[in-house]
Amino acid sequence: MTITDTPTAPAPHASRLTTSKAMVEAIAQEMERDPSVVYLGEDVGAYGGIFSSTTDLLARFGPERVIDTPISETAFIGLGIGAAVEGMRPIVELMFADFMGVCLDQIYNHMAKIHFESGGKVRVPMVLTTAVGGGYSDGAQHSQCLWGTFAHLPGMKVVVPSNPADAKGLMTSAIRDDNPVVYMFHKGVMGLAWMAKNARSVGDVPDGEHLVPIGKAAVARPGTDVTVVTLSLSVHHALDVAEKLSGEGVEVEVIDLRSLVPLDREAILTSVAKTGHLVVVDEDYLSFGLSGEVVATVTDHDPTMLKAPVHRVAVPDVPIPYAHGLEYAVLPRPERIEAAIRRSLAL
Amino acid sequence: MTMHAEPSTSTAETAPSASSAAGALDAATRTALFETMVLCRTYEEAILREYHADKGPGFDIGKGLVPGEMHLSAGQEPVAAGVCAHLTADDAVTATHRPHHLAIAHGMDLRAMTAEIFGRETGLGRGRGGHMHLFDPATHFSCSGIIAEGYPPALGQAFAFQRQQTDRIAVAVTGEGAANQGAFHESLNLAARWSLPVVFVVEDNDWAISVPRDAATAIPSNADRAAAYGIPGERVEDNDVEAVYAAAARAVGRARSGAGPSLIEVHTLRLWGHFEGDAQGYRPELADVPSHDPIPRYEKALRDSEVLDDEIVQRIRAAAAERVEDAIAYAKSSPLPDPASATSHVFA
Ligand SMILES: Cc1ncc(C[n+]2csc(CCOP(=O)(O)OP(=O)(O)O)c2C)c(N)n1
Numbered sequence: 001m002t003i004t005d006t007p008t009a010p011a012p013h014a015s016r017l018t019t020s021k022a023m024v025e026a027i028a029q030e031m032e033r034d035p036s037v038v039y040l041g042e043d044v045g046a047y048g049g050i051f052s053s054t055t056d057l058l059a060r061f062g063p064e065r066v067i068d069t070p071i072s073e074t075a076f077i078g079l080g081i082g083a084a085v086e087g088m089r090p091i092v093e094l095m096f097a098d099f100m101g102v103c104l105d106q107i108y109n110h111m112a113k114i115h116f117e118s119g120g121k122v123r124v125p126m127v128l129t130t131a132v133g134g135g136y137s138d139g140a141q142h143s144q145c146l147w148g149t150f151a152h153l154p155g156m157k158v159v160v161p162s163n164p165a166d167a168k169g170l171m172t173s174a175i176r177d178d179n180p181v182v183y184m185f186h187k188g189v190m191g192l193a194w195m196a197k198n199a200r201s202v203g204d205v206p207d208g209e210h211l212v213p214i215g216k217a218a219v220a221r222p223g224t225d226v227t228v229v230t231l232s233l234s235v236h237h238a239l240d241v242a243e244k245l246s247g248e249g250v251e252v253e254v255i256d257l258r259s260l261v262p263l264d265r266e267a268i269l270t271s272v273a274k275t276g277h278l279v280v281v282d283e284d285y286l287s288f289g290l291s292g293e294v295v296a297t298v299t300d301h302d303p304t305m306l307k308a309p310v311h312r313v314a315v316p317d318v319p320i321p322y323a324h325g326l327e328y329a330v331l332p333r334p335e336r337i338e339a340a341i342r343r344s345l346a347l
Numbered sequence: 348m349t350m351h352a353e354p355s356t357s358t359a360e361t362a363p364s365a366s367s368a369a370g371a372l373d374a375a376t377r378t379a380l381f382e383t384m385v386l387c388r389t390y391e392e393a394i395l396r397e398y399h400a401d402k403g404p405g406f407d408i409g410k411g412l413v414p415g416e417m418h419l420s421a422g423q424e425p426v427a428a429g430v431c432a433h434l435t436a437d438d439a440v441t442a443t444h445r446p447h448h449l450a451i452a453h454g455m456d457l458r459a460m461t462a463e464i465f466g467r468e469t470g471l472g473r474g475r476g477g478h479m480h481l482f483d484p485a486t487h488f489s490c491s492g493i494i495a496e497g498y499p500p501a502l503g504q505a506f507a508f509q510r511q512q513t514d515r516i517a518v519a520v521t522g523e524g525a526a527n528q529g530a531f532h533e534s535l536n537l538a539a540r541w542s543l544p545v546v547f548v549v550e551d552n553d554w555a556i557s558v559p560r561d562a563a564t565a566i567p568s569n570a571d572r573a574a575a576y577g578i579p580g581e582r583v584e585d586n587d588v589e590a591v592y593a594a595a596a597r598a599v600g601r602a603r604s605g606a607g608p609s610l611i612e613v614h615t616l617r618l619w620g621h622f623e624g625d626a627q628g629y630r631p632e633l634a635d636v637p638s639h640d641p642i643p644r645y646e647k648a649l650r651d652s653e654v655l656d657d658e659i660v661q662r663i664r665a666a667a668a669e670r671v672e673d674a675i676a677y678a679k680s681s682p683l684p685d686p687a688s689a690t691s692h693v694f695a
Pocket residue numbers: 042071073095099102444445492493494521522523524525526550552554555556617621
């Protein structure tokens with residue numbers, strides 16, 4: 001077994017996998033280990049998941065454990081909750097996070113609150129997987145991240161892997177967690193054959209059992225001049241920008257949050273204490289969300305840590321537009337990240 | 348075609364319209380149905396061509412003049428033609444992620460629609476919406492990419508038409524997969540209880556992406572579900588455009604007369620993949636699918652009964668091609684939205 005705090009830790013035996021294959025490997029290993037693990041959702045069987053979250057699982061585990069549901073998210077997410085309460089460890093897929101609207105009550109009033117309302121006597125050990133993110137012109141109802149909304153509602157952990165090793169390690173931890181865990185995978189990090197991708201969507205993944213603890217951020221790239229706190233696909237963009245600026249002698253530290261709940265505030269503070277400059281990059285909406293929470297983490301602790309105003313790069317409170325040029329104007333693309341870093345450092 | 352449920356209330360039954368008996372349609376109506384189907388198909392074939400023209404090398408969904416998901420309606424033209432023949436632009440239609448055939452049959456301006464699909468400033472939504480989000484005040488048309496969520500707004504349009512004391516109606520369309528959503532059932536009940544002028548249409552194309560209807564739905568016909576809400580439910584078999592036309596005549600007549608909603612389920616055909624790029628490996632009878640294409644079949648029936656001949660078919664196809672290519676040329680030559688305006692139109 002490997003337990004990895006940072007994705008750069010060397011793995012004794014590793015395979016090169018896409019993020020989606022790494023996610024599936026974790027699910028398969030846990031299904032082998034624990035017969036109470038089942039995977040439910042739309043098109044997770046023969047199709048293998050619209051974003052390849054369940055490739056070949058049906059062939060390996062059969063229709064009793066890899067189950068196509070009707071388009072009835074309230075019913076089958078609620079079913080997952082009930083099954084978890086009775087001792088199973090269901091993984092339930094909401095095809096796109098954008099569809100939370102039709103089933104949110106089961107998620108936030110039930111899945112997330114039962115443990116509390118029962119005074120800690122009833123556990124809901126389920127994983128809610130869901131695809132997030134834009135960048136391929138899927139329009140305002142199929143491109144949102146919405147992790148800030150899930151994280152805002154107490155009672156569920158929220159994990160957001162950016163790379164193959166973390167996808168595997170966080171999935172294993174999520175399945176074994178005794179709490180509901182929302183596992184949000186960005187379509188752009190999955191390494192899908194039919195979508196443009198960053199090289200970082202393929203990477204070394206430790207073989208065998210691999211756990212990444214939920215609630216520990218990773219220093220995706222160490223640096224001294226400015227801290228970029230980010231997550232998911234934006235980690236790829238931030239690393240690209242960091243590599244570019246390194247050529248100019250600017251050393252950017254990139255923090256990959258990996259989970260929103262719990263939020264690794266320690267990691268944020270440690271980095272900002274070192275650099276004194278903070279840029280937050282978040283593909284979710286700007287206001288009332290994660291980026292503000294990261295800034296408050298610093299200012300609640302000690303505002304004098306900051307040598308310059310904070311810059312937030314997020315979706316500017318507009319639904320994601322369809323037209324490519326409009327969509328790229330509102331997403332946290334590398335150009336916007338670079339401009340924010342330059343402003344932060346007055347370059 | 349079978350009638351599955353009679354209204355359980357004492358509301359007056361609408362008399363079947365003169366054209367409802369199979370085979371009694373006049374040549375002009377039959378030709379018009381064929382024309383609409385051909386226009387819809389010609390449009391989808393052109394979008395198919397444009398969509399795939401610049402996705403390579405390989406297939407990158409985000410590339411090209413028409414990026415993103417693309418759900419085409421080929422095979423489902425009988426539903427659009429048969430239902431929308433009874434509507435005027437004053438009636439409302441709410442559609443799904445697969446909206447083109449319904450938009451066209453309801454009379455949407457092809458140029459503005461196509462410009463939206465190409466993400467242009469001249470598009471219906473100035474490029475903000477895309478192909479799943481066509482909003483057209485001129486034809487009271489809208490659609491949603493969230494399954495079954497087009498049903499509730501249709502209720503509100505019908506409610507407004509009723510309050511405004513008009514005989515306008517709303518038609519709400521979903522796929523058969525959507526009939527297992529709460530919004531579907533809530534809408535049927537509310538519309539029935541309030542006698543709203545709505546026609547609910549279910550396009551049963553046997554598939555919800557990769558999930559066959561039998562695997563998802565507990566009963567064979569969604570028309571039976573109408574009985575639970577005390578409204579008429581009718582299932583049209585065989586993707587038969589004239590049978591759709593007849594069923595829609597009854598349902599539309601009932602709604603216009605103030606007798607309340609009805610449900611029609613049409614057993615139709617998804618001729619192509621769920622979306623473009625879908626290899627359909629899950630679909631067992633794949634090779635057989637084209638033989639069920641409703642357009643050649645209807646063309647043959649109309650030729651056999653001497654409604655159509657070579658010359659008329661040729662004229663209809665040429666006219667459709669001309670309109671569609673004009674719309675595509677218009678879209679391609681229209682300006683792209685200015686990225687500096689990306690945050691506009693959030694509020695009025
Ligand atoms: C609430 C919700 N759940 C899931 C989806 C993903 N999805 C898009 S189309 C589709 C299948 C719809 O099947 P059906 O209603 O039969 O329509 P068809 O595609 O066959 O026209 C699904 C599951 C969605 N858009 N919204």
